[in-house]
Amino acid sequence: MNWLRIAQGVLCAVEVCGLYYIFNLFYEQKRNKLWERIGFIITLILFCGLTIFQREVGGMYSRYFMFLCIFLAVCIGKFFYNITFTRCLLVSTLYFESIYFSDIFLGYIGQALLDSIDFVDYIQFHINLERIIILGITRCFLLIVLFILRKYKIHVNNLCFNYRMLLIGFAVLEYLGLFSCEKVFIPAYREEGKIYVYFALFPIILVLTFIIVIVYIMYIEKKNEMQLMNSQNEMLEKNYHEMLLLYQKRDRIFHDMKNHLSVLSLLIADRNLDRAEEYIKKVNAPILELEHKKYTGNRIVDIILNDKIEKAHNNNIKFIINAHDIKEGIIQDIDWCAILANVLDNAIEACIKVQNDEKWIEMSISQNDCSTIINVTNIYNGEIKISKDKLESTKKNKILHGIGMESVKTAVNKYNGIFEYNWEADIFYIYISLFN
Known part of the structure; x- marks a missing residue:
């Protein structure tokens, strides 16, 4: 006993x-x-x-x-x-x-x-x-x-x-x-x-309910997965298309550089320095326009950062970035697109809605042997909608724009990562940690 x-x-x-x-x-x-x-x-x-x-x-x-x-x-x-x-x-x-x-x-x-x-x-x-x-x-x-x-x-x-x-x-x-x-x-x-009725009825109901719930969840998850994949593929295609256009413009400029150098040589030989200086400025303008800074050394990350920084500047948004070297191959390109492009697009759109204050975004990105850390902070107009412990889009097409944040979460989860956000009166914080 x-x-x-x-x-x-x-x-x-x-x-x-x-x-x-x-x-x-x-x-x-x-x-x-x-x-x-x-x-x-x-x-x-x-x-x-x-x-x-x-x-x-x-x-x-x-x-x-x-x-x-x-x-x-x-x-x-x-x-x-x-x-x-x-x-x-x-x-x-x-x-x-x-x-x-x-x-x-x-x-x-x-x-x-x-x-x-x-x-x-x-x-x-x-x-x-x-x-x-x-x-x-x-x-x-x-x-x-x-x-x-x-x-x-x-x-x-x-x-x-x-x-x-x-x-x-x-x-x-x-x-x-x-x-x-x-x-x-x-x-x-x-x-x-009578007890046989209960034991025949409720276990069957529970099993059937469980099966229906599982099938429903699989259907919804598959549907969301297809939407996320389409969204990510469109974003990746857009970034690669922009990169291709960038290389084509650079090729045209470098192709014309021989002619530019010949013209400059003639102007300098004729001692026409004023016209030579003016010509240099004209030649330099499209080069400066196409210049993309190397922030991390990671090709796709730098393309996304340059694209979003240009978009921010076009909307009079001050963009401050603190970046360190990011190795290629640890995080897949499609996941960089899903995370960085969506987070920064949301930050830019939040800044655009700000009326009176100075618009700004601060971002830091770093990587060590264990993890990749991304912090994004931006000003916003103070309007936050929360539904069922989740951020709710204030845009008309809530389903479409909700896909962006779900895409970020899906990409972060692939690396057993952490995705957190917080806010104060007019400042929004995002913290992302991806385990390498």
């Missing part, structure tokens, strides 16, 4: 540690002081002890203890991690509902296989091998899910952010199924066979 209690304690600890692991996997801890780390460990130990005690005294399943676990999880998540209340509640609810629903469903399966009407009472109120087997199966399944979450962390995080309402609906449906299926513990329902 003691080894059964030990096994149950280990499985309860796995259940609680799984929740902490999800928090650590997807969210950053607020602080990293010694007393907070000690408090973090103490809450973990107390949570495990409370769960073990409930399984010993209260039985395998308790909906009210599940509510208590969700409440404690939300408190722990909000205190120790940078996470919103809504997301913390959603993660905790889905986590414990799924575990408890799995426990009940496996209890029903055991009852059906053994053809014992009292099987669920046997595992509910007594520590026995059958209960350990059920808890062990659900916790093994939990470990598999945690492995999948770790492997596809970025994709899961994006899906949870973009389809939060679907997950909320699924959590509500899962609770209704849990509430109905727990009637398996009521002898009257078992004797009349």
Whole structure:
């Protein structure tokens, strides 16, 4: 009997540690002081002890203890991690509902296989091998899910952010199924066979709902991916086209340089220095116009920067740039287009809307052995629209212009990067970190 209690304690600890692991996997801890780390460990130990005690005294399943676990999880998540209340509640609810629903469903399966009407009472109120087997199966399944979450962390995080309402609906449906299926513990329902209706109905509904949600998400993601790819390809084509035109203009100027030198030689030979100086200015004007500065040494980055700087100057926007060497090949050209072109276009368009103040953009870009860092700061008119924790475009075609920011996020995620933004009264900040 003691080894059964030990096994149950280990499985309860796995259940609680799984929740902490999800928090650590997807969210950053607020602080990293010694007393907070000690408090973090103490809450973990107390949570495990409370769960073990409930399984010993209260039985395998308790909906009210599940509510208590969700409440404690939300408190722990909000205190120790940078996470919103809504997301913390959603993660905790889905986590414990799924575990408890799995426990009940496996209890029903055991009852059906053994053809014992009292099987669920046997595992509910007594520590026995059958209960350990059920808890062990659900916790093994939990470990598999945690492995999948770790492997596809970025994709899961994006899906949870973009389809939060679907997950909320699924959590509500899962609770209704849990509430109905727990009637398996009521002898009257078992004797009349009513419980078989619930266990045939709700698991099927949950599975079908899950399949529909997955298919819908795949359709939307594929549609967005095609839009992003078209947008990126158009931008890349535009930049390469501009580069081609630039080289053609330079070729024409260099082709005519022999004739220019001959004319200058004749003017200098005739001692006509004034006309020679005037001629030099005329020849130099188109050269200066085509001159593109090398900011980073990365060809595509410099093309984008020169193009956006020229666009800013044409709109009377002061553009200050602090750039360091950027190696080619680490970040793909199409991703440079998606990130730099979109971010700088948004900064320029924000500056254009400013009426009275001086218009300016500041940008820094650097690279080390581990990461590439991009910081962009610009003035704006103070109008920011936020919808569902996301920036909302103020333009008429919100879908089209929303693609730009989604394109940036998609490119950043390819490099397991960080994309953050913040704002003050009239200044907007963007921070991007790409891991090489």
